[in-house]
Amino acid sequence: MQVPLYQAKAEFFRMLGHPVRIRVLELLQNGPVPVRDLLNEIDIEPSNLSQQLAVLRRSGIVVSIRDGNTVSYALAGGDVAELLRAARRILTELLVGQTELLAELRQADVG
Amino acid sequence: MQVPLYQAKAEFFRMLGHPVRIRVLELLQNGPVPVRDLLNEIDIEPSNLSQQLAVLRRSGIVVSIRDGNTVSYALAGGDVAELLRAARRILTELLVGQTELLAELRQADVG
DNA sequence: CCTGCGATTGAAGACTTCTTCAATTCCCGA
DNA sequence: TCGGGAATTGAAGAAGTCTTCAATCGCAGG
Structure with missing residues (x-):
């Protein structure tokens, strides 16, 4: 392996590190979605969405399918859902931890 | 929720998007590890490691424990292992896909 | 108290990634 | 073949992240 695995x-993970890209992956989980629909959901300029889709495409995690005048995107394979679930867990x-910390800080304020 | 979930x-994921941080998380999976040992494994300047550890700490995914003159780091909780496994899958x-693509390209060269 | 080791911090410049713009491609229908 | 909508591209400045340096903190031992 030329590129070390940890790299x-x-x-x-860096490829996943953008809100628009996350949303796209989530929206693709029930099958292919036309770019037009993604644009409807996401509220972002078309060219910006295209840029983010290009990042996903380059990584290989999604593929694009052209049908006449509309382009759709689909997950290339695997269990992206599972990954996102693990991340959510x-x-x-972490968020609970931060909330508790916040609660302690408030206590400290009062006490 | 103030910050949207997808953000x-x-x-x-951005927090995970650095080779050193990934390695640290992997090394912490069997329990706490002193910074000194991390430095031995990772071949990086101490201050750089500290910066990366600070990123992990700020996110809450690890905690630091001081014992006299040595500081150790540990996973804060959860199933980081599962996440990394899902990512690896x-x-x-993706890498297999790329290898196949490469193979096809070579075919095209020959044919 | 002072020295020294282990680790952390803040700041600065190099380097990447994001957003936006204008220009372009692709394909359909007239 | 021309017009027009859908999506993509390339480029440029803004914004963010990395690496490194010198300075600092905290603690143990003399």
Whole structure:
């Protein structure tokens, strides 16, 4: 392997590290979606969406399918859902942790 | 929720998007590890490691524990292992996809 | 108290990534 | 073949992240 695995992983996570890209992946989870519909959901300029779609395409996690005048995107394979679920689980813990911390800080204010 | 969830997720993934941070999380999976040992494994300047550890700490995914003169880091909670496994599964698919693509390109060269 | 080691911090410049713009491609229908 | 809508591209400035440096903190031992 030319590229060390931990670097490939880091690149992979960086690819996920953008709100629009996350939303797109979530929207694609029930099958292909036309760019037009993504634009409807996401409230962003078309060219910006295209840029983000290009990032996803380059990584290989999605593919684009042209049908006449409309282009649709679809997940390339695998269990993206599972990844996002795992992320949500951890994220939930982290946010709970922060809430508790916040509560303690408030206590400290009062006490 | 003040911060939309998809933005929190994006920040979370961005936090993971660095080779050193990934390695640290992997090294912490069997329990706390002193900074000294991390430095031994990772080949990076101490101050750089500290910066990356600070990123992890700020996100809440790890905590630091001081014992006399040595500081150790530990996972704050949850199933980071599962997340990394899910990531590896997808990553493997993606890399296989790229390898196949490469093979096709070579075919095209010959044919 | 002072020295030294382990680790952290803040700041600055190099480097990446984001957003936006104008220009372009692709395809359909007239 | 021309017009027009859908989507993409390339480029440029703004914004963010990385690496490194010197300075600092905290603690143990002399």
